[in-house]
Amino acid sequence: xxxxxxxxxxxxxxxxxxxxxxxxxxxxxxxxxxxxxxxxxxxxxxxxxxxxxxxxxxxxxxxxxxxxxxxxxxxxxxxxxxxxxxxxxxxxxxxxxxxxxxxxxxxxxxxxxxxxxxxxxxxxxxxxxxxxxxxxxxxxxxxxxxxxxxxxxxxxxxxxxxxxxxxxxxxxxxxxxxxxxxxxxxxxxxxxxxxxxxxxxxxxxxxxxxxxxxxxxxxxxxxxxxxxxxxxxxxxxxxxxxxxxxxxxxxxxxxxxxxxxxxxxxxxxxxxxxxxxxxxxxxxxxxxxxxxxxxxxxxxxxxxxxxxxxxxxxxxxxxxxxxxxxxxxxxxxxxxxxxxxx
Amino acid sequence: xxxxxxxxxxxxxxxxxxxxxxxxxxxxxxxxxxxxxxxxxxxxxxxxxxxxxxxxxxxxxxxxxxxxxxxxxxxxxxxxxxxxxxxxxxxxxxxxxxxxxxxxxx
Numbered sequence: 001x002x003x004x005x006x007x008x009x010x011x012x013x014x015x016x017x018x019x020x021x022x023x024x025x026x027x028x029x030x031x032x033x034x035x036x037x038x039x040x041x042x043x044x045x046x047x048x049x050x051x052x053x054x055x056x057x058x059x060x061x062x063x064x065x066x067x068x069x070x071x072x073x074x075x076x077x078x079x080x081x082x083x084x085x086x087x088x089x090x091x092x093x094x095x096x097x098x099x100x101x102x103x104x105x106x107x108x109x110x111x112x113x114x115x116x117x118x119x120x121x122x123x124x125x126x127x128x129x130x131x132x133x134x135x136x137x138x139x140x141x142x143x144x145x146x147x148x149x150x151x152x153x154x155x156x157x158x159x160x161x162x163x164x165x166x167x168x169x170x171x172x173x174x175x176x177x178x179x180x181x182x183x184x185x186x187x188x189x190x191x192x193x194x195x196x197x198x199x200x201x202x203x204x205x206x207x208x209x210x211x212x213x214x215x216x217x218x219x220x221x222x223x224x225x226x227x228x229x230x231x232x233x234x235x236x237x238x239x240x241x242x243x244x245x246x247x248x249x250x251x252x253x254x255x256x257x258x259x260x261x262x263x264x265x266x267x268x269x270x271x272x273x274x275x276x277x278x279x280x281x282x283x284x285x286x287x288x289x290x291x292x293x294x295x296x297x298x299x300x301x302x303x304x305x306x307x308x309x310x311x312x313x314x315x316x317x318x319x320x321x322x323x324x325x326x327x328x329x330x331x332x333x334x335x336x337x338x339x340x341x342x
Numbered sequence: 343x344x345x346x347x348x349x350x351x352x353x354x355x356x357x358x359x360x361x362x363x364x365x366x367x368x369x370x371x372x373x374x375x376x377x378x379x380x381x382x383x384x385x386x387x388x389x390x391x392x393x394x395x396x397x398x399x400x401x402x403x404x405x406x407x408x409x410x411x412x413x414x415x416x417x418x419x420x421x422x423x424x425x426x427x428x429x430x431x432x433x434x435x436x437x438x439x440x441x442x443x444x445x446x447x448x
Contacts, residue, residue: 049387121381129418130446162415185420190412214420250389250416252448253381 005109008034009318011102012082012116013090013258016044018288018303019118020073025311026116027080028335031318034110035082036102038089038123043070045120045289048251059301069300079340089123093261093284100283114314117270117279117286118303121253129160129247131218140223142245146173152244154178158228160215161248162186167195169246174208181209181240183230211240218245258290266292276313277306283317285310344437348375348393351445360432366441367391367428377443384428386410389417390448391427393441403430403439418448 010026012019015037026033041047046055046066054063064072088104093115102110126144128134134142146152146169157177159170162184168191174180182199189196202208216237217229227241255268263279263286264271270279270286274293279286287310288303296302315324329335336342346369347357360369370378370391379390386409395403400423406414410429414420427441 045382049382050385053385053387127416127448130448185415186411188411190415214418216419249418249448252388252390 005101005111006034006083007111008032009112010034010114010116010314011036011090011100011110011112012118013102014044014118014120014288014290015039015042015084015086016118016120016288017046017069017073017300018120018307019044019116020070020077021304022116022118022287022307022310023077023080023082024073025307026314027077027082028329028338029311029315029319029324030322030338031114031311031314033080033082033116034085034112036085036088036090036104036108036110038087038125040087042074042084042086043067045253046070048124055300057299057301079338089256091257113283113318115284116310116314117258117284117290118288118307119256119258120289122255122258122268122290123253124251125254125256126247127249127252129215129249131215133218136223137218137220137225137245141220141225141243142218142247144247146246149173149176152177156241156243157181158183158240158242158245159248160184160245162189162191163248163250164191164195165248166246167191167199169248170199170208171195171202173246174202179209180207181211181242183211183213183215183240185212185214185233187212213238215245215247272306275309277310278313285314344432344434344439346432346436347438347440348378349440349442350377351443360436362433364432365428366393366430366432366436366439367426369432370427375443377447378427379447380428386413386426386429389413389415389426392417392420392444392447393425393427394421394423394444395425395430396440396442397423399436399439399441402435416448417444418446419444 009031010033012033012035015035023033051067088106090102091105092103094101099113100115153176156179158181160183170182203210213230213232215228216231220226230240231237269292272286272291277287287306289298344360346360349355358373367380381390382388
């Protein structure tokens, strides 16, 4: 097991704009970082919530989209060679002598000297339909993601939603499932046109059943779903038999396991000082939307500032024997060497 | 100035003053109205500012545009009077607007 442990200076939890810029600021002071994010790509909220939406308050850029800002940051931090670990959520944080051990839900283990929590509004998790009693079915017959397609072999499967996830899993699970029903509130889909086309072909051939409506009730026993009540577009309800339901209603942000890491929290935010942006615990920093302090503004530019100051203190923990001399990238040849421009 | 009334699922009503030009969601958030999460901050990207517009006001508030209709797919218990409050711009004509807040925003 020990050879699987990734040893590094810093682990950054969250690959949003602030987490990405932290790679840059840490890099300038010789702190190597690994970055972990629950999403399958960098950008955090910028990538998930508003890739195409304009941001007007990033200094120096009159207007930039969430995706463009992410792409530019990725380019900017390239010289520092940070390693990314996507589609993973940090589950636990343990204290070691002189450092920390973090373990993700995929079993990746990191040992580092400093932890930078740049988790924004928390980790993106699938939205749970607020249907009475749904908790009892979750993980048994109601699933928000597909880990193994085999689990749905020969089952009657109900997929709810009209986005890309709903369409993709309709196409992928149809050959495996005993029957597949797609339920959506309208006959338009906000999904890749090619997937919609394929789905409609499967409906025509009778391999997929498509129904209009919204689930209002779940029926079953002991976590085993037997069917659901659906309110159709005409307001009439009908019963739909199914063994499995997969609701795809997008993602929402939840604080997640950070709450269990033994840090002081104030209304789900991590209080920090405004000098080093360090939490109640030495070596654990919080920057960006997830922290709080008097006067805090949830702005990308504030997060960038926080990353710069955090890096100064992180350097002191990682390189206690080295004195940090403040330098400018414009004039310092050593910084320019790190950036690969000299 | 337009006065907007938010009705909670339990019937509690809160009436707030809104400036023309702001959105109904902004009026709610500014006045700490419970039940309007507005997770994405008004980018029409999260569907957590879902409201039901009272029948009398449906014409004045208009119909959702394509992007909003798409986003409503990610809200719960959608009805014909469903709107995302970040997409309703406040005008003088909406003085007196009444919207109901759903039981859950997901």
